[in-house]
Amino acid sequence: MTTDSVSLKVKERNPETPFVLRAIWFFVFGWELTGIWILVAWALNASIIGLPLGLWMIDRVPQVLTLKARPGLVVTDIKSGRSEFMPARSVPFLLRAAYFVLFGWWFSLLWATLAWLLCATIIGLPLGVMMLNGLPAVTTLANS
Numbered sequence: 817m818t819t820d821s822v823s824l825k826v827k828e829r830n831p832e833t834p835f836v837l838r839a840i841w842f843f844v845f846g847w848e849l850t851g852i853w854i855l856v857a858w859a860l861n862a863s864i865i866g867l868p869l870g871l872w873m874i875d876r877v878p879q880v881l882t883l884k885a886r887p888g889l890v891v892t893d894i895k896s897g898r899s900e901f902m903p904a905r906s907v908p909f910l911l912r913a914a915y916f917v918l919f920g921w922w923f924s925l926l927w928a929t930l931a932w933l934l935c936a937t938i939i940g941l942p943l944g945v946m947m948l949n950g951l952p953a954v955t956t957l958a959n960s
Contacts, residue, residue, distance in 0.1 A: 833883040842882050842945075847935050850881045850948065854928045861921060871916075874924065875958055878949040907957040916956050924955035 833841075857873035860866030878884040906912070928951055934944030952958040 832885045838882045838884070846881045846883075847932075850877060850935075851932050853877065853880045854932065858925055871956060874955045875952045877928075877951045881948050882945065884949060906959050912957045920955045920957075924951060927951060927954045 853873060854877065857870045857877075860870030860873065862870075879886065907915075927947060931944045931947030931951070934940030934947065936944075
């Protein structure tokens with residue numbers, strides 16, 4: 817075996833955006849944009865055609881709210897320089913689908929509305945942000 821055929825891959829955590837930038841983003845754009853984002857996602861979830869995009873948007877709520885990095889690893893191939901995101905392990909698809917049909921679609925809308933309203937108060941802000949960061953798990957049992 818030659819060294820040309822060996823490909824070295826480096827795994828690292830998905831990098832976080834610095835806290836100060838995340839806080840500025842939240843107060844300038846994140847809170848308002850997240851409210852619109854959730855409404856658009858739920859309008860898409862109301863139709864079968866828009867459901868995949870709506871669920872994708874719900875999974876991205878923590879990123880829209882505070883620029884939170886998605887859980888998982890970034891794998892970089894040293895030889896080619898190509899990076900690829902590997903999401904964290906999640907619950908099996910069939911269990912996630914059954915949960916979404918029975919509970920996730922209606923409960924997560926209530927959860928998101930309450931969390932968004934909590935973010936409007938100084939006292940409720942930490943809990944509201946935590947609830948919105950957990951919205952993907954409440955909707956489809958996805959890793960948040």
